[in-house]
Amino acid sequence: MSTAQVSPHHLRLIRKLETIATLGEEERRAIDALPMILKDVAENADIVSDGDTPQDCSLILDGFVARYQLLESGGRQIFSIHLPGDIPDLQTLHLKVMDHSVIALTPTRIALVPHTALLDLAQRYPVIAHAFFRDILIDAAVFRTWLANVGRKPARQRIAHLICEVYVRARTLGLAGEGGLDLPITQAELGDCLGLTSVHVNRTLQELRRDNLIASEGRRIRIRDWQGLQLAGEFDPTYLHLVRPWPGI
Amino acid sequence: MSTAQVSPHHLRLIRKLETIATLGEEERRAIDALPMILKDVAENADIVSDGDTPQDCSLILDGFVARYQLLESGGRQIFSIHLPGDIPDLQTLHLKVMDHSVIALTPTRIALVPHTALLDLAQRYPVIAHAFFRDILIDAAVFRTWLANVGRKPARQRIAHLICEVYVRARTLGLAGEGGLDLPITQAELGDCLGLTSVHVNRTLQELRRDNLIASEGRRIRIRDWQGLQLAGEFDPTYLHLVRPWPGI
DNA sequence: CGTGTTATTGACCAACATCAAACTTAGTGG
DNA sequence: CCACTAAGTTTGATGTTGGTCAATAACACG
Numbered sequence: 204m205s206t207a208q209v210s211p212h213h214l215r216l217i218r219k220l221e222t223i224a225t226l227g228e229e230e231r232r233a234i235d236a237l238p239m240i241l242k243d244v245a246e247n248a249d250i251v252s253d254g255d256t257p258q259d260c261s262l263i264l265d266g267f268v269a270r271y272q273l274l275e276s277g278g279r280q281i282f283s284i285h286l287p288g289d290i291p292d293l294q295t296l297h298l299k300v301m302d303h304s305v306i307a308l309t310p311t312r313i314a315l316v317p318h319t320a321l322l323d324l325a326q327r328y329p330v331i332a333h334a335f336f337r338d339i340l341i342d343a344a345v346f347r348t349w350l351a352n353v354g355r356k357p358a359r360q361r362i363a364h365l366i367c368e369v370y371v372r373a374r375t376l377g378l379a380g381e382g383g384l385d386l387p388i389t390q391a392e393l394g395d396c397l398g399l400t401s402v403h404v405n406r407t408l409q410e411l412r413r414d415n416l417i418a419s420e421g422r423r424i425r426i427r428d429w430q431g432l433q434l435a436g437e438f439d440p441t442y443l444h445l446v447r448p449w450p451g452i
Numbered sequence: 453m454s455t456a457q458v459s460p461h462h463l464r465l466i467r468k469l470e471t472i473a474t475l476g477e478e479e480r481r482a483i484d485a486l487p488m489i490l491k492d493v494a495e496n497a498d499i500v501s502d503g504d505t506p507q508d509c510s511l512i513l514d515g516f517v518a519r520y521q522l523l524e525s526g527g528r529q530i531f532s533i534h535l536p537g538d539i540p541d542l543q544t545l546h547l548k549v550m551d552h553s554v555i556a557l558t559p560t561r562i563a564l565v566p567h568t569a570l571l572d573l574a575q576r577y578p579v580i581a582h583a584f585f586r587d588i589l590i591d592a593a594v595f596r597t598w599l600a601n602v603g604r605k606p607a608r609q610r611i612a613h614l615i616c617e618v619y620v621r622a623r624t625l626g627l628a629g630e631g632g633l634d635l636p637i638t639q640a641e642l643g644d645c646l647g648l649t650s651v652h653v654n655r656t657l658q659e660l661r662r663d664n665l666i667a668s669e670g671r672r673i674r675i676r677d678w679q680g681l682q683l684a685g686e687f688d689p690t691y692l693h694l695v696r697p698w699p700g701i
Numbered sequence: 702c703g704t705g706t707t708a709t710t711g712a713c714c715a716a717c718a719t720c721a722a723a724c725t726t727a728g729t730g731g
Numbered sequence: 732c733c734a735c736t737a738a739g740t741t742t743g744a745t746g747t748t749g750g751t752c753a754a755t756a757a758c759a760c761g
Contacts, residue, residue: 389738389739389740390739390740390741391739401739401740402740402741402742405740405741405742406741406742409741
C-alpha cells in the first residue's frame with residue numbers, strides 16, 4: 204500500500220501510532236478502513252465533557268486540544284495538551300464514564316470513530332492493541348511528569364519543560380520545524396497547565412525571553428536555544444517513549 | 453471453584469481485579485494458575501528502579517508501596533501509593549524501560565509474575581485484558597487527580613484528599629475497617645506525594661486534628677469525621693472507577 | 702541505654718497569589 | 732478603512748502560603 208492512496212485523515216492516526224509503535228502493512232491497511240465521521244469544533248467548546256459516556260473516540264485532525272477538570276473551588280487544572288493524530292479520549296474504550304473533559308483550544312477538526320470499530324481493530328490486530336496500550340501508558344507518563352513538575356519545580360522550570368514537551372511531540376509528528384512552533388495557547392491556559400496564575404506565567408515568560416531561551420512573536424514561540432531550554436526545564440524526553448526520536452533531541 | 457481452594461496470593465490479585473472489573477469463574481481459575489515467585493523487600497528498598505527493563509511484574513502481597521521519581525534538583529515526587537493486590541509495574545508489559553521507580557514504604561512481600569504469563573493470560577481472556585486496561589487507566593486517573601490537587605489546591609485540601617483516597621482503596625480491598633487505617637508513611641513521604649515540605653505537612657496535620665477530622669495515634673490515622681474529611685479534601689471517588697463502591701462512600 | 706529516625710516548634714524568608722489598572726491586539730460591524 | 736469591543740498581555744503594589752534553617756523533643760530499636 205503506497206501511502207499516497209491513504210486518506211489523509213487515517214494517515215494522521217497511522218503517523219501518530221508509528222511514533223510510539225511499529226506497524227506492518229496489514230495494520231496500516233486496517234486502520235485506513237476505519238469508519239470516520241468528520242466534525243468541526245469551535246474554539247473553547249468541549250469535545251467531551253466530564254460525566255459523558257460517549258460511544259465514539261475523537262481523533263484530532265487539526266487544532267490544539269486539552270484535557271482538563273474544573274474544581275469545586277473554581278480553579279481549573281489542565282492535564283495534557285493534544286495534537287493532530289492524538290485520540291485524547293481513547294480511554295472511553297474501557298472506562299465508560301468520563302472523569303474529566305476534553306476541550307478545543309483552537310478551532311479544531313476531529314474525526315469520530317465508533318468504539319465498536321476500534322475494539323474490533325484491537326481485537327483482530329495485537330500490534331494495534333499494543334499500540335493503544337502504549338498510547339495510554341505514555342499518556343499516564345505525561346501526567347506523572349507534569350505532577351513532578353508542578354509538585355517539585357519552580358515556575359521557570361515548569362514553563363520551559365512544557366514548551367520542550369509540546370515542541371518535541373509536534374516535531375515528531377512533523378507539525379513543527381527546527382525553529383520552533385506555534386503554541387496557540389493563552390498565558391492563562393498555560394497557568395492552568397502548570398498550577399500558576401497568568402500573571403506569574405507572564406513574568407516568567409519575560410524572564411525566559413530575557414535569557415534568550417525563547418522569543419515570542421504574538422502567539423508563535425520561537426526556540427532560540429534548544430539546549431538551554433531543555434536544561435532550564437530539566438527536560439528528558441525518555442518519558443515520551445518515542446520509537447524514533449529525531450536526532451538532536 | 454470455591455475460593456477456599458485458591459492460593460491466598462492469587463486471591464489477592466483476584467480480589468483486586470474484582471474491585472474494578474467483573475471476572476467469571478473461568479478467569480478466576482486462570483489467574484489462580486499464574487506462576488509466582490515470592491520475594492521479600494526491605495523497607496525503603498526499590499522494587500523496580502528507573503531505567504530497569506524487568507521481565508516480571510510485581511504483585512504486592514503485603515506492605516505499602518509507592519512509585520516515585522528523583523529530580524535532578526534533588527527533590528522527590530511520589531506519584532501513587534499502592535496496596536496489596538496492586539501490580540504497580542503492570543506498565544512494563546508494554547513499555548519496556550521504566551521511567552520511574554517503585555519503592556517499598558514498609559517491609560513488603562511481593563510475588564513476581566513473568567510477563568510471558570500475564571501477556572498469555574490477557575491474550576486468552578479478553579475480560580482479563582479489559583481488567584488490565586482498566587487498572588492502567590485508573591492509575592492514570594489517579595495521576596490526574598493528584599495533579600489537580602498539587603496544582604490547584606491548598607495544603608489542607610491535598611492532605612485530606614490523600615487520606616480519603618488511600619482509605620477508600622484500602623477499605624474496598626478489605627484492608628481497613630470503618631474506623632480508619634494504618635497509614636505507615638512518614639510526614640516527609642506525605643510531603644513528597646503532595647509537593648510540600650515535611651514541616652508544612654506537620655503543621656497542616658495538626659490543623660486537621662484540631663478540627664477533629666482525624667486523630668493520629670502514632671502512625672495510625674483514625675478518621676473521626678468521614679463526611680467532613682471528604683468535604684475538606686473535595687474528595688469525589690468517581691475517578692477510582694470502582695465497580696462496587698461500599699455504601700456510605 | 703544510646704543512637705538514629707521522625708515529629709514538632711520557632712524565626713524568618715521567598716515564591717507566587719491577589720487585586721487592579723493600563724496597554725495591545727485581533728476581530729467586527731458600520 | 733476606521734472606530735469599537737472583547738480578549739489577552741503587561742505592569743505595579745501588596746498579601747499570604749508555604750519554604751528554609753535550625754534546634755529540640757519524642758520514639759523505635761538493637
